[in-house]
Amino acid sequence: MILTSALVVLTDLAAMLLGHKMFRRHFHLLLSVLLVFGPALSLWVSQYSVFARRGHFLYRVFLRSGWGWTCLLVGSFVLVLSFSGRRSVLLSLRHLSRLLAAGGLWLGFRKVLEVLGNATGSCYEALAAAPDGGPASSQPLLLLREGESRAECLGQGMQWRGYEVSEDVLLLCLCCLLLAEETAVFGAYLNVGGASGAPLRILFLLCVLLMALWLFLLLCLLAYFPQFPTQLLGGALGCLSWRGLYQGWYPLGPSWCCPGRPGSGLLSSG
Numbered sequence: 405m406i407l408t409s410a411l412v413v414l415t416d417l418a419a420m421l422l423g424h425k426m427f428r429r430h431f432h433l434l435l436s437v438l439l440v441f442g443p444a445l446s447l448w449v450s451q452y453s454v455f456a457r458r459g460h461f462l463y464r465v466f467l468r469s470g471w472g473w474t475c476l477l478v479g480s481f482v483l484v485l486s487f488s489g490r491r492s493v494l495l496s497l498r499h500l501s502r503l504l505a506a507g508g509l510w511l512g513f514r515k516v517l518e519v520l521g522n523a524t525g526s527c528y529e530a531l532a533a534a535p536d537g538g539p540a541s542s543q544p545l546l547l548l549r550e551g552e553s554r555a556e557c558l559g560q561g562m563q564w565r566g567y568e569v570s571e572d573v574l575l576l577c578l579c580c581l582l583l584a585e586e587t588a589v590f591g592a593y594l595n596v597g598g599a600s601g602a603p604l605r606i607l608f609l610l611c612v613l614l615m616a617l618w619l620f621l622l623l624c625l626l627a628y629f630p631q632f633p634t635q636l637l638g639g640a641l642g643c644l645s646w647r648g649l650y651q652g653w654y655p656l657g658p659s660w661c662c663p664g665r666p667g668s669g670l671l672s673s674g
Contacts, residue, residue, distance in 0.1 A: 408602065415605040416594070418612045422584065423591030431584050432643055435577055435622075439639040442626030449627045456628045467572060467621055471510060474579045477614050478586050479503055481607040482666075485590070488599045489670040501663040502654065506582055509645050510575065517569050518554070525566015527557035570631060570638035576622040577642025583615040585650050589667035596671055 421427060454460055466473060479500060486496040526548055557564045590608050594600055626635060650665070658664035 411602060411605050411609070415590075415600075415608055418609065419587075419591035419594055422588045422612070428584070428588050432581060432646065435580060435639065435643065438619075438623060438626065439573070439577075439636055442623055443630035443632055443635070445623070445627035446630045451628070453628070455624045458629075462617075462621060462624075466617060467576075470572075470575050470579055470618070471507065473614060474582065474618075475503055475507065477607065477611050478583060481604070481611050482586060484604050484607055485593065485598075486670060488601075488604060489593065492669075495669050498658065498663050498669075499666070502586075502649070502666070503582075505653075505663065506578065506645070506649060509649070510578060513574065513641060513645070514571060517571060521564075521566055521568055522553045525554060525564050525568070527552045527554075528563045528565055530563065568631075568634045569641065570625075570635040572625055573622065573635045573638035574642045574645075576618050576625070577639045578645050580615055580618045580622070581643065581646035581650070583611055583618070585646070586666050587611050587615070589671070592667060592671050598670070 450456070455462075482499050482503070483496050486499045487493070528548055552560075554564045554566070587608060653662060654665045656662045658668050
């Protein structure tokens, strides 16, 4: 009984926050501020921190599978929410198609960035010492290796120099904005008296915790592994993807070629 009451209070407060107009209107600005000023934190953070290691548990388990975690939790929440509201399989599939569209866009960006990186970059192999046998300089000499992709170059322990965009930052920004949009409707859903059992509330709370984790990992990447302007470009692409989907395409309304906004068909007849 106490746990159930605590769950209701926590989810109601989170739903009120995420559904507030100020949060929905300015959340992308918060991400922009993090992207611009987050790298400045590298002047104060300790490089001996556990988060300064790329092999940390959070990076290995969550960051490398960020889209999978987002699809799993958001997809489950959207499915249960839409089916609880209308008991319609077609409506649930229509709402789930937003994740399919975002996933296709994410995969498309990855492919384009991979092709662009391979076309504009080169692989270099570090020389252990100067050619004349003298002492090695502070900046090691590099021997150009032609005809290799970025993945092959890094897989052989060499260095890749070229045009890059941070895929990690792109993914984290896109996932944060997607989570904010998909969960914001829960407050309005509760206000109209929608069914809200414990499973739905738990899924909502897990989505909120996942968004908090993505924000934390984004801050860690900016503070401990600053890479300007690659991270700024990645964040810009993530925000551009969100704007194109949730503020450009989805507001056109539910149709055969548009899944509609989150909550359409649940909170109204649209």
